[in-house]
Amino acid sequence: MFENPSRTASIEELATSGSCQAGHGGSVLKDSKKQELGMAAVNTSAERGGASLAGIKELQNLSVAELEAVAGCCRLHRYSAGKVIDRHQDDTNSTFFIVEGMIRVTYNSREGHEVILCDLSSGDIFGELAAIDGHARSATVTAKKDSVVASLPTQSFLDLIYSNKEIYLAVLKRLTSQVRHLIDRVYGLSALKVPNRIRAELLRLAKTHSAAPNRGLISPVPTHAEIASRLNTHRETVTRELNALARKKMIARTGRDLHILDMAGLGQMVNGND
Numbered sequence: 001m002f003e004n005p006s007r008t009a010s011i012e013e014l015a016t017s018g019s020c021q022a023g024h025g026g027s028v029l030k031d032s033k034k035q036e037l038g039m040a041a042v043n044t045s046a047e048r049g050g051a052s053l054a055g056i057k058e059l060q061n062l063s064v065a066e067l068e069a070v071a072g073c074c075r076l077h078r079y080s081a082g083k084v085i086d087r088h089q090d091d092t093n094s095t096f097f098i099v100e101g102m103i104r105v106t107y108n109s110r111e112g113h114e115v116i117l118c119d120l121s122s123g124d125i126f127g128e129l130a131a132i133d134g135h136a137r138s139a140t141v142t143a144k145k146d147s148v149v150a151s152l153p154t155q156s157f158l159d160l161i162y163s164n165k166e167i168y169l170a171v172l173k174r175l176t177s178q179v180r181h182l183i184d185r186v187y188g189l190s191a192l193k194v195p196n197r198i199r200a201e202l203l204r205l206a207k208t209h210s211a212a213p214n215r216g217l218i219s220p221v222p223t224h225a226e227i228a229s230r231l232n233t234h235r236e237t238v239t240r241e242l243n244a245l246a247r248k249k250m251i252a253r254t255g256r257d258l259h260i261l262d263m264a265g266l267g268q269m270v271n272g273n274d
Helices: 007-016 018-025 031-037 046-052 064-071 128-133 154-163 165-191 194-205 224-231 235-247 263-270
Strands: 040-042 075-079 084-086 095-100 102-108 114-121 140-143 147-152 216-218 251-254 257-260
Touching: 046 064, 102 147, 114 224, 128 154, 128 165, 147 154, 154 165, 165 194, 194 216, 194 224, 194 235, 194 257, 194 263, 224 235, 235 251
Parallel strands: none
Antiparallel strands: 040 075, 075 147, 084 140, 095 147, 102 114, 102 140, 216 257, 251 257
16 A cells, blocks of 8 residues: 655655645635635645644654645635534535644534534644545534634545555544544443533543642633533533532632542542442
8 A cells, every 4th residue: 555665755746746736726615615614715835834734743754845745735724713614414525734723523413403523723634534435524613713724635635645654544543543532422421421421521621730640620611511512411410510519629610720629539420439
């Protein structure tokens, strides 16, 4: 699969290959679709574009010349907060690199119930599933903050991962991580009662303090409605559980920060030992 002995030449050839033309010609999304989505294209040189891709996790092993070659196949777009980038079941299939900002991935049921799947920030990628299997978009992606993303046409993305073993493995590891996360999530939704789901979500979101390993910090803490959407429950249920944890001195809120005062104790509560 990785037959080309010259990785650099293979990647740099992307910029002159036919698969790149959609990146500059705009054929990935029709102009009417771009206007509907509130998407503004940003013209940029390959050099500047290469610098903007330097923070993408899956591309960190590339040289400056290679990044510029990939950037030559990309198109930068700005989205204001709240704008939809792609909708569930759309037939677009570009892969996106998040250069700046934060995006939210959601799924809406037929009844209109929104489930938050994840938030992604600068350095992450999304849209690779449709690029790999050719199917419609599996979820809706919305800019949570003002964001800049780079779109890479499907064939260019496939050429990129086929020509570079490190990128190929990085994408595989990313997909594997998503599967593991979904396994944990399915377990939580099927095996844990709602209060324990909320406690487990707090532990998942928390960053531990190096000076106090049994304490955690969530900053900024999601709204109660956002936590409820992640866990298939109601905002009022989340509010009641957080208030109960505060009374037990397990958590404390300061402004937009939520402090977990006893990580080990909260973990025991998740397992039912409360």
